[in-house]
Amino acid sequence: MQTISLKRGLIYIVLLITVVALAIGFSINLFSQMSQYRQALLDRSQSDARMIAAHAVQNLAFSDNTAEQRRLSTLSNNQFIQHVHIYKIDSVSGDLSFFSSYNKEGLAPIPAKFAQIERLSSPRLQEEYIEVAQAIQLDGQVVGYVYLRASNNELRLFKLRSFAVACTVFVLTLLICTLLTLRLRRILSQPLDRIVDIVSQISRNKDYGLRLPESRVNEFNELGNALNIMLERVQHHILRQQKAEREASQLNAELEQQVTQRTKALRESNQELLTTLEQLHKYQGQLVESEKMASLGDMVAGVAHEVNTPIGLSVTASTLLQDKLAIMREKFDEKRISTNEFARFLEDCDENLSIIYRNLNRAADLVTSFKQVAVDQSSEVDRAIDIEQFTRDMLISVKPRRLNAEHFPINIEYAPGLCIVTKPGPLNQILINLVTNSMVHGFDNREQGRVDILFERRENELQITYRDDGRGVPNDIGKKIFDPFVTTKRGSGGSGLGLHLVYNLVTQVLGGQIHFFSELDHGVEFIVRFPVKSCENQT
Known part of the structure; x- marks a missing residue:
């Protein structure tokens, strides 16, 4: 320097x-x-x-x-x-x-x-x-x-x-100031040179018995007194240190013996801990698989619920149409059909057939979407994903777990025509778990809330920003949010493995990173980044 x-x-x-x-x-x-x-x-x-x-x-x-x-x-x-x-x-x-x-x-x-x-x-x-x-x-x-x-x-x-x-x-003025400055320098430099000389002798010879003389300048006199006090304390400290070193050398022999005994005991305890940790990892893997199966069970229940509605409407419309057809056949046999009655019958037929057609198409679309989600859940192979269609299917599969869609909307933003190549199953599982986490924990005991999901392509990465305006996460929970078995619903059906599964899917399966931010009563924010390929480069 x-x-x-x-x-x-x-x-x-x-x-x-x-x-x-x-x-x-x-x-x-x-x-x-x-x-x-x-x-x-x-x-x-x-x-x-x-x-x-x-x-x-x-x-x-x-x-x-x-x-x-x-x-x-x-x-x-x-x-x-x-x-x-x-x-x-x-x-x-x-x-x-x-x-x-x-x-x-x-x-x-x-x-x-x-x-x-x-x-x-x-x-x-x-x-x-x-x-x-x-x-x-x-x-x-x-x-x-x-x-x-x-x-x-x-x-x-x-x-x-x-x-x-x-x-x-x-x-x-500058010349006069220069002359006065030179005079001031001589006044200050003489006592300063004496202090530097004595401190240099102490540094070279380690003679802490030397003391600084008094000076005519008050500030340097105070500095000399402070240095003299410090030298006296250093000298006293050195004497105490020498005495402490002699006592420490006597204690080292006793400590070595105690350390040997403690090391043996710790080695035995570590072996027991390793055995217990292996069992915990085994049980953790089983619980994660159980969480996946529970998620699949929810999806199957969603299939039954969503498909039953359009099929039920179709059955109702076809039954009504069958009843009207029986009445018209009876009147036809008796030759009592008027032109107006026949026209109304045709209108009813057209309306009921339209209802049957729309609801059967709706059921077919639902089955196709659930089929695609099921295939994605079981597939670990990269394929081209159109974000618009992917998010539409994801919302259908997560619909049974959602609260009132009017009071708890999910807003998804992405660039038009965004297409990527990655593993659809893990990505779908990540989004479903995040939405489920917001519905179960973030919006608990709340009348309304909002979820925002933003997809952004950044060179060779996809960034997903997930936010909700729910109750947020306490600071003590937020520090270990991705650890297994961490939950605020202990004893109320929460396993604490949802976000742990999300972390594993992002970091191990997709090879990316996930960051978490939250403030109590101000919602949460997850930022997920992982490498993807462009659909144009897919062969």
């Missing part, structure tokens, strides 16, 4: 502070003086323009431009004014016309400023000059304008003089 000298550092810091303070002070002072002088020149130019306008009223009223020209020539003694134009307003057309002018000796005339006269009501400072316009009024009516251009040399000269004075004062 690079080191610096305190003596040089003190000089550099004092000089740097001095330079910065002087630079800021002189800059503010120069800026203030320049602003005041600049404003004074602007006010002066406007005052001169007003005076010229006041004296030009009479000549302009009588159109006596010769007299006005003689009057303007008296401005030759004024080194500030360079050009003056007098413009007259035509009483009929209202246009400006040139009436009279003055140009300082040695300066060429300048063009008329008819187009700019309105914008020069306030003085304008240009790079080389100042220009201003003043209205000439007669009985409250504007009859003309005065255009005045003044020299900017005074401002430039003032800047140069001010800058020269500031630089001179800056150099003198």
